[in-house]
Amino acid sequence: MRTETDSLGTVEIPQDAAWGSQTQRARENFPITGVAISHYHELVVGLASVKKACALANRDLGGLSDEKAGVISAVCDEIMDGQHHEQFIVDVMQGGAGTSTNMNANEVIANLGLKKLKANIGEYDLLHPNDHVNRSQSTNDVYPTAIRLAVLARIGPLIEAMYNLSKSLNNKATEFDHIMKVGRTQLQDAVPMSLGSEFRGYATTINEDVDRLSDLSRLLTEVNLGGTAIGTRINAPAKFGETAVSHLRDITGEPLSLAKDLIEASSDLGAFVMFSGTLKRVGIKLSKICNDLRLMSSGPRAGIGEIVLPAVQAGSSIMPGKVNPVIPEVVNQVCFQAIGNDLTVTMAAEAGQFQLNAMEPVIIHKVLETMGSLTNAMNVLSDRCIKGIIADEARCQALLENSLVHVTALAPVIGYEAATKLAKYAQAHGLSLQAAAEPALQAEQAQKAIEHMGFNNVGG
Known part of the structure; x- marks a missing residue:
C-alpha cells in the first residue's frame, strides 16, 4: 500500500x-x-x-x-x-x-x-x-459531455442491430408471402391475411424507429464543455469552450457544437429523456412482436401452431420433449427492463435542482444499460430465432378453412345482417360457411354467398 x-x-x-x-x-x-x-x-x-x-x-x-x-x-x-x-x-x-x-x-x-x-x-x-x-474544467461540464459521447458511441451498434432484425423479418416475409392464414383482433378470428404480410409489418415497425433514434441522438451533440461550474465559464480562459469543442470534434469525429446557453445546458437533461423514451418505444414494439411469436408457435399440437420456432435448448427438467420459446422470452424481459429504465431516467431528470442535476450517474447507467441489452437482444432474436422460423403451411390452411373469417368479405354481397346470421349459424352447427349458406339464408342470398366464396374468396 x-x-x-x-x-x-x-x-x-x-x-x-x-x-x-x-x-x-x-x-x-x-x-x-x-x-x-x-x-x-x-x-x-x-x-x-x-x-x-x-x-x-x-x-x-x-x-x-x-x-x-x-x-x-x-x-x-x-x-x-x-x-x-x-x-x-x-x-x-x-x-x-x-x-x-x-x-x-x-x-x-x-x-x-x-x-x-x-x-x-x-x-x-x-x-x-x-x-x-x-x-479549465469542472465535473459540471466534463461529465455531461463524456456521457453524451458514450451514448453517441453506442448508437451505431444499436441501429445496426435494428437493421439486421428488420432484414431477417423481411426475408421471412418474402418466404411466407404465399401462405394465407387467419388474421386476429383481440385474440379472435378476424379476416384472412398472408403470413408474409404479418412478418413484413414487424419489419416495418422496427425500421420506423431507426430514423427517430438517429434524429434524437443529434440532440446529444450539443455539449457544455468550457462552461465549467454551472455554465459560468469560471476559471477558464476566453474561447476555451470553443477551442476544446473544436479539438473534441476532431478526436471523436462527432458533429459536436457548443451549447448557446451554458447555464441551461448544465442542468437540462431533456435530450436524455427523449432518447430514453424512444428506447422504451423500441422495447415495447419488440416485446409485442415476441408475444406474437410465442402465441403463433404455441403447441405444438394443442395451440395455434402456425409457425415453428427453432429449438435451441431443452424446455423442461421433468417434461420430456418439451421445447420452450426461450429466445422471445428473454427478449421480452430485456424490453421490460428498458421500460423500467426509462421511468428511472424520467424521475432522475425531474429531480434536478437549480443549476445542476446530481442524478446524471443513474441516467447514463440506465441509458447505456438499455442500449446494450436491446442491441444484444435484437441480434440474438434475429440470429437464433427469426432466421430459423418455419411456417406450418398445412396448419395455417386448416385453421383458415375451419374459420369463419371469410364472412367479412360476404357482407358487401349479401348484407351485414345476413352475413352475421350466416356466421352465427355456421358456428352453432359446426359447419363451414359454404355448407351453412343454404340452410341459414334465403335462396337468393345463399346463392350469392356460395358464388362469391367460389370465385372471389380472399386467398383462394
Whole structure:
C-alpha cells in the first residue's frame, strides 16, 4: 500500500494503482451496484477524449506547457485505444453528480503521465490531477459531455442491430408471402391475411424507429464543455469552450457544437429523456412482436401452431420433449427492463435542482444499460430465432378453412345482417360457411354467398 494525503486526511491506496485518494474514497463510499464505470467502455473513452481535447485547448491558449499537454494527450490516446480501463474503478452509481468519475479520470491520467515523465506515482507537483489534467474544467461540464459521447458511441451498434432484425423479418416475409392464414383482433378470428404480410409489418415497425433514434441522438451533440461550474465559464480562459469543442470534434469525429446557453445546458437533461423514451418505444414494439411469436408457435399440437420456432435448448427438467420459446422470452424481459429504465431516467431528470442535476450517474447507467441489452437482444432474436422460423403451411390452411373469417368479405354481397346470421349459424352447427349458406339464408342470398366464396374468396 501507499499513503496519499488530501483535504480530508490520509488514504491508503494499493501501491501499483494508478488512481489516487479521491478515487479510493469513492470506491469505499459507493459499493452500490458492483458495476464499475469501466464496464461501460464508451464512457471511459468519452472521458479520455474530453481530457485530451481540454489539454490541447489549454496548450493552445497558454494554460499548459507543450510537455504537460503532450503527456496528458499520450495517456488519453492509450485509454482511447482500450488500455488502462481496469483503473476506472468507481461504481457507476454515485453521489456528487459524477465528481468521483471525473476525479478517477484525472488521477489515473496524472499518475500514468508521471510514469511517462519517469517520476513516481503521486508526485503531483510535476503533474497534478486538478491543476493540470482538470485545468479549465469542472465535473459540471466534463461529465455531461463524456456521457453524451458514450451514448453517441453506442448508437451505431444499436441501429445496426435494428437493421439486421428488420432484414431477417423481411426475408421471412418474402418466404411466407404465399401462405394465407387467419388474421386476429383481440385474440379472435378476424379476416384472412398472408403470413408474409404479418412478418413484413414487424419489419416495418422496427425500421420506423431507426430514423427517430438517429434524429434524437443529434440532440446529444450539443455539449457544455468550457462552461465549467454551472455554465459560468469560471476559471477558464476566453474561447476555451470553443477551442476544446473544436479539438473534441476532431478526436471523436462527432458533429459536436457548443451549447448557446451554458447555464441551461448544465442542468437540462431533456435530450436524455427523449432518447430514453424512444428506447422504451423500441422495447415495447419488440416485446409485442415476441408475444406474437410465442402465441403463433404455441403447441405444438394443442395451440395455434402456425409457425415453428427453432429449438435451441431443452424446455423442461421433468417434461420430456418439451421445447420452450426461450429466445422471445428473454427478449421480452430485456424490453421490460428498458421500460423500467426509462421511468428511472424520467424521475432522475425531474429531480434536478437549480443549476445542476446530481442524478446524471443513474441516467447514463440506465441509458447505456438499455442500449446494450436491446442491441444484444435484437441480434440474438434475429440470429437464433427469426432466421430459423418455419411456417406450418398445412396448419395455417386448416385453421383458415375451419374459420369463419371469410364472412367479412360476404357482407358487401349479401348484407351485414345476413352475413352475421350466416356466421352465427355456421358456428352453432359446426359447419363451414359454404355448407351453412343454404340452410341459414334465403335462396337468393345463399346463392350469392356460395358464388362469391367460389370465385372471389380472399386467398383462394
